[in-house]
Amino acid sequence: MNRDAIVGCILGTAAGDAIGLPYEGLSRRRGARLFGQPDRHRLLLGRGMVSDDTEHTCLVAQSLVAAADDVDAFARGLARRLRLWLLGVPAGVGWATLRATLRLCVGVPPDRSGVFSAGNGPAMRSAVIGAAIDDRDRLRRFVRASTRITHTDPKAEYGALAVALAAQMAGRGKPVEGLEFTHAVREVLSDASADELLAILDETVASALMGRSTPEFAASIDLDKGVSGYVYHTVPVAIHAWLSHPNDFRSAVIDVVRCGGDTDTTGAIVGGLVGAAVGRPGIPPEWLARLCEWPRTVGWMERLADRLHDARSTGTPAEPPRLPAYGLVPRNLFFLLVVLLHGLRRLAPPYYWSLHCQ
Numbered sequence: 001m002n003r004d005a006i007v008g009c010i011l012g013t014a015a016g017d018a019i020g021l022p023y024e025g026l027s028r029r030r031g032a033r034l035f036g037q038p039d040r041h042r043l044l045l046g047r048g049m050v051s052d053d054t055e056h057t058c059l060v061a062q063s064l065v066a067a068a069d070d071v072d073a074f075a076r077g078l079a080r081r082l083r084l085w086l087l088g089v090p091a092g093v094g095w096a097t098l099r100a101t102l103r104l105c106v107g108v109p110p111d112r113s114g115v116f117s118a119g120n121g122p123a124m125r126s127a128v129i130g131a132a133i134d135d136r137d138r139l140r141r142f143v144r145a146s147t148r149i150t151h152t153d154p155k156a157e158y159g160a161l162a163v164a165l166a167a168q169m170a171g172r173g174k175p176v177e178g179l180e181f182t183h184a185v186r187e188v189l190s191d192a193s194a195d196e197l198l199a200i201l202d203e204t205v206a207s208a209l210m211g212r213s214t215p216e217f218a219a220s221i222d223l224d225k226g227v228s229g230y231v232y233h234t235v236p237v238a239i240h241a242w243l244s245h246p247n248d249f250r251s252a253v254i255d256v257v258r259c260g261g262d263t264d265t266t267g268a269i270v271g272g273l274v275g276a277a278v279g280r281p282g283i284p285p286e287w288l289a290r291l292c293e294w295p296r297t298v299g300w301m302e303r304l305a306d307r308l309h310d311a312r313s314t315g316t317p318a319e320p321p322r323l324p325a326y327g328l329v330p331r332n333l334f335f336l337l338v339v340l341l342h343g344l345r346r347l348a349p350p351y352y353w354s355l356h357c358q
Contacts (some may be wrong), residue, residue: 002171002172002295003309004280005167005279006171008276009167010276012271013057013101013282014050014293015048015283016256018267019254019265019271027260031260034346036345038258039254044046045304051091052124052213053125058301060126061304061308061320064129064133064142064308065319066318067317068332082101083105088329091335092339093177094121096119096151100151101150108323113150113278114152115150115152117152117156118153119151120230120231121150122150122160124265125146126164128272128275129143129167130167130169130171130276132312136184136352137170143159156231160229161189169184173277181201182205200221204243208240213244215258218259223237225260226259226261228262230301231266234348235269240255242274243320247331248274271283286323295328300321303321
């Protein structure tokens with residue numbers, strides 16, 4: 001197992017999530033006019049915070065630590081952590097994830113709690129599975145378990161698996177060719193009805209090979225006003241940014257956030273993929289240093305990554321690093337206040353920020 005890949009994936013997810021969060025729901029043009037280019041934290045006085053994308057990645061990592069190779073134990077652990085996460089009053093929850101987690105809260109088992117949705121929730125939390133698991137058959141089982149707890153549409157699983165495979169390949173420390181990636185996805189999904197995803201990924205790879213920017217690619221597939229939360233929109237755009245900048249964390253995240261739309265999720269996925277390739281040293285240090293997060297601090301996430309590396313290397317279940325649960329509700333209430341204030345800022349004219357922040 002590659003410790004640097006796991007550390008880079010988790011921290012990269014957090015950094016990409018935080019850079020993208022201020023631009024969430026904005027078109028490419030509106031985001032640039034309001035806040036300038038996404039080259040620094042712009043949420044809270046030059047600091048950033050993470051959303052549910054990073055939180056779910058940490059929940060998955062904790063569940064992997066505690067379960068080792070037992071996929072059923074992983075599903076039970078993730079279900080329990082999702083229930084506790086919802087009780088912490090998170091500020092942002094996808095509709096499908098909310099419904100599924102409420103079903104978990106009333107006693108529905110994790111193998112029946114999911115709802116039919118092709119949202120990008122499972123994809124946003126699957127990169128860490130690829131960074132931590134090097135066997136493709138086992139990878140697919142864990143991605144399926146992670147996905148079906150909340151989403152039962154096969155498209156959600158296929159998209160999540162594509163992200164996990166990308167992270168697995170990125171974490172090898174070798175350059176990844178686009179055609180090599182699509183071949184791996186075809187091989188793993190050979191028994192599935194994934195022709196639509198495979199055709200989109202072929203188009204994605206062809207665009208990256210031609211040197212087109214990720215915003216140009218997004219516009220070419222009718223996402224010029226922003227990337228939606230539909231998994232077959234989110235995943236190809238994220239894969240394009242990763243293939244275009246496989247070892248340049250800053251450029252990859254900036255390029256995908258510039259597309260607009262669901263920018264915290266696209267930023268998180270791309271951050272996880274490129275982070276798996278470059279490790280912590282390849283992530284802009286100021287992006288990590290200026291994260292305003294507690295109790296999921298950068299140090300805590302590093303300890304989680306170390307514990308995950310040790311558990312996967314030995315195949316032995318372990319106790320994830322302790323997270324001060326009493327801090328979650330205050331943190332989430334503060335986060336909600338920040339998001340509301342940020343929302344008010346969006347209602348104001350854009351001219352000041354466009355002049356001073358670009």
